[in-house]
Amino acid sequence: MENIVVAVDDSESALPALTFGQMFAAQLGVGMSAISVVLTQEEIASQRTKLQGRLTTHRFETVAIDVVAHDSAKGYLGELASREDTGLCMMAHARRPVPEMLIGSVTAGVVRRAQRPVYLCGPRYDSRAHQRIEVLAVCVDGSKLSEHILPYASALVKRLGARLQLLQVIEASGSRKPTTLGQTDVMESAYLNALARRVESEQALAVDWEVLHGDPADAIVSYLAGSHNTMLAMTTHGRSGLSQVVAGSVSHEVLHETTCPVAVLRP
Numbered sequence: 001m002e003n004i005v006v007a008v009d010d011s012e013s014a015l016p017a018l019t020f021g022q023m024f025a026a027q028l029g030v031g032m033s034a035i036s037v038v039l040t041q042e043e044i045a046s047q048r049t050k051l052q053g054r055l056t057t058h059r060f061e062t063v064a065i066d067v068v069a070h071d072s073a074k075g076y077l078g079e080l081a082s083r084e085d086t087g088l089c090m091m092a093h094a095r096r097p098v099p100e101m102l103i104g105s106v107t108a109g110v111v112r113r114a115q116r117p118v119y120l121c122g123p124r125y126d127s128r129a130h131q132r133i134e135v136l137a138v139c140v141d142g143s144k145l146s147e148h149i150l151p152y153a154s155a156l157v158k159r160l161g162a163r164l165q166l167l168q169v170i171e172a173s174g175s176r177k178p179t180t181l182g183q184t185d186v187m188e189s190a191y192l193n194a195l196a197r198r199v200e201s202e203q204a205l206a207v208d209w210e211v212l213h214g215d216p217a218d219a220i221v222s223y224l225a226g227s228h229n230t231m232l233a234m235t236t237h238g239r240s241g242l243s244q245v246v247a248g249s250v251s252h253e254v255l256h257e258t259t260c261p262v263a264v265l266r267p
Helices: 012-028 039-058 073-081 105-113 150-160 181-203 216-224 245-248 247-259
Strands: 003-007 031-038 065-070 086-091 118-121 136-138 163-170 209-211 230-235 261-265
Touching: 003 012, 012 039, 012 086, 012 245, 031 039, 031 073, 039 065, 073 086, 073 105, 086 105, 086 245, 105 118, 105 150, 118 245, 136 150, 150 163, 150 181, 150 261, 163 181, 163 216, 209 216, 209 247, 216 230, 216 247, 230 247, 247 261
Parallel strands: 003 031, 003 086, 031 065, 086 118, 136 163, 136 230, 163 209, 230 261
Antiparallel strands: 118 261
């Protein structure tokens, strides 16, 4: 990434993403700008004036603003997020109970279209607790899909000088065969331990890991509660329609509840 671009709109809720974008860009040592997408050329001037006034009011007056006309904000921002030289940051207007609205319809559409991770701030994002990125926690579940984000995460921790941590949640199941505590620990940790060693070998990185238990979203949010200077990274199926309810529910729920920024990738 050679620059960080923060997508903004007319709402005040877009402003925290600018705070995150400034921090992220400063730690990476790259530039940061803001972008807004409108439908017609006629709207560009008024939108720029409106945003410049808002950014000045909130002490973002040094942030450069680009306003572009495009018939699809999702399409334009999705293409922007897919560029290797650009990191796209967005505020997720996480609402309930409809899963699509957990990260906002535009944000969800961008994630579905992007070929690279999109960096999101949920409604509980706390810039005071996360003033830089010292730990990048990556959620995996044993599937190749979840591991797609690892190359991006590995490259990012090297740029940031951060620590890479792998997280896996083991859901409680009444169907498990009885085992001793030691056997259970070994069985549960085998996948993460092997994956950590593989990433260490392939990426020349020190990697640690943690096995969590319970409902996936609840366990991840609980683990991150009270964390500082952390970013979470995870994949999402990111489908639209009814399948979104199940396929994307964990990433949406985590984004809704956690206070740290979240890098989301739809492989």
